[in-house]
Amino acid sequence: MENTMASLALRNQRALKAGQFAWDYSDPECREAFLDTQEGQEWLHENAASLVQGLTVEEITHEQLVDALDTEVIPSIDWNMNGRLLAILLAEILKNDTHPLFISANQFLGGTRDKKIQPLRDLAERMLAKKADDYCRRLSEEDYD
Structure with a gap:
């Protein structure tokens, strides 16, 4: 103090x-x-x-x-070179749906204000869906061990 x-x-x-x-x-x-x-x-x-x-x-x-x-800084950024940074920032914000910028970031990606449509979550689900068969196979193999 x-x-x-x-x-x-x-x-x-x-x-x-x-x-x-x-x-x-x-x-x-x-x-x-x-x-x-x-x-x-x-x-x-x-x-x-x-x-x-x-x-x-x-x-x-x-x-x-x-x-x-x-108006002054963002137009000068080459988003092709810095797209990864934008993705990192958005992913950090979207980790927590109580983050003050969550709704804005979600809407930026095409989601909805009411959080019913969350593009990052949907992307994660699509990526994991491809791995579901492998996971199921590992589970069944563990059951036999």
Whole structure:
């Protein structure tokens, strides 16, 4: 608890310094000069981390960050090269039907909001169906042993 309070106090102190610096040098070149300082870099990194975690920072919401990701970053990704990464991310989300992104990921793959149609589960069932005869054969062999 004490470390948390000290961390918050240090963060507030840095924010005050950063704000004072911005006020003292409030001209068009202030932003560049501020970001060249240690305080500016700390402010930038700390607040970017807060924004990524879902907080609103400097009137930028997490939703606006997601929109920018959708319009600026995602179109530049070569999905042919990164399809495996997308598959890994979707599979991780779809492991748990209580995951906050489960419904979105399921619908992305063509499933339904009510979870009645789950494409990843259906794929797993199709893959396992091919192995059912082998499993049945192993069971019957174990019965004779």
